[in-house]
């Protein structure tokens with residue numbers, strides 16, 4: 001019997017030495033390696049070809065200066081990145097994040113997760129991620145436009161519809177994709193599907209804005225079904241109030257659940273009556289047009305606002321973290337479990353710390369990691385690419401049905417590789433399920 005723990009530690013020691021300071025990247029790799037080392041031992045072709053060692057090394061990392069002029073005419077300088085992680089099964093694909101916390105380690109963690117996630121979708125997409133330490137908060141539309149134009153002026157020479165196809169993530173929504181696309185088109189003189197999350201009038205897909213939140217909800221629904229349950233009558237706690245949180249709220253409500261919290265980086269609101277369709281429409285206006293704070297919801301609907309806290313101490317059946325990485329720690333995980341939470345479906349990427357995941361696993365609750373639960377977003381991006389290539393657009397119903405089926409299929413893949421007795425280890429299931437297709441493609445393509 002091999003000593004897996006020692007092998008994991010040895011592997012991680014090398015990763016840490018070679019990628020110093022990239023703590024989020026170490027965390028993401030560690031979680032995957034723990035699942036994969038026993039699997040690779042049983043399938044030595046992957047070990048001999050050093051597939052895992054190759055997968056943690058990006059195919060290419062781009063870092064570049066992004067200079068722009070603010071509204072006062074003052075020169076500002078940000079740093080831009082694109083991590084082209086793995087192209088074994090398709091063009092690099094993954095979002096752009098604009099947030100002051102962005103650095104190389106954060107984007108490498110996201111790019112690494114993206115490779116496995118994209119493989120899980122069943123669509124032909126490799127993995128990548130990019131972004132900048134630019135903070136869109138408090139900037140005028142003109143400033144955001146000038147920044148996006150400068151960012152794309154460099155990025156355009158590295159991407160293309162068959163090479164690398166970026167999309168949105170934190171701080172990058174419809175507005176930013178529009179400015180980025182306009183600049184790409186101007187510089188390259190071509191109208192192609194080089195970005196996803198585009199507006200409907202210029203090549204976007206129906207359901208792409210909704211896809212991540214809907215998908216994470218469909219996935220949670222599949223998990224509930226394994227215990228003969230559903231969203232009907234369930235109380236749901238959601239963090240974040242951006243793209244993913246908004247559409248998770250919509251779908252949970254449609255399926256008969258009650259969403260009682262939303263948050264932003266300043267605090268959370270608690271609405272015990274539930275955030276219904278009318279209140280959600282207010283949130284969409286507040287966040288996407290007015291670009292205000294979630295506190296204003298509490299003032300409008302006379303509910304509680306808890307400053308500087310995350311919502312995990314609110315009693316719930318289902319928790320959906322939809323804000324950012326490491327937003328549920330060990331203590332918060334314990335609180336969720338002791339309050340009766342039975343499902344955690346991650347809309348965000350890596351929102352649970354490793355200690356929190358252990359708490360969920362020990363207590364045998366249904367826990368789905370982001371690379372499985374939030375894959376609906378990139379899945380519909382893949383469908384947007386298909387529609388662009390065909391120069392056609394599918395109906396809302398058609399895209400939603402495909403999304404729903406993809407989420408069911410990802411759930412089945414997790415069950416296939418993660419079932420242990422009567423417990424489903426979704427972490428193991430997602431990691432192995434995502435790995436196999438990429439690894440086999442890499443084997444077939446030789447030492448590249």
Ligand code: NDP
Nearest residue numbers: 169170171212240241242243244264265323324348349377
């Ligand atoms: P948005 O920018 O639309 O919204 C992000 C939300 O999270 C905001 O409410 C924001 O609050 C909050 N937030 C961001 N950073 C922090 C932080 N450091 N601490 C506390 N709150 C924070 O992003 P998305 O909704 O698109 O993304 C949310 C998560 O989902 C991310 O982890 C992203 O990687 C993941 N994801 C997104 C997909 C997509 O299609 N958009 C697909 C798959 C995963 P504030 O406004 O105060 O910053």
Ligand code: 2IT
Nearest residue numbers: 094095167169377378381
């Ligand atoms: O983390 C993610 O999967 C995304 N931000 C979406 C990526 C995409 O290409 O749609």
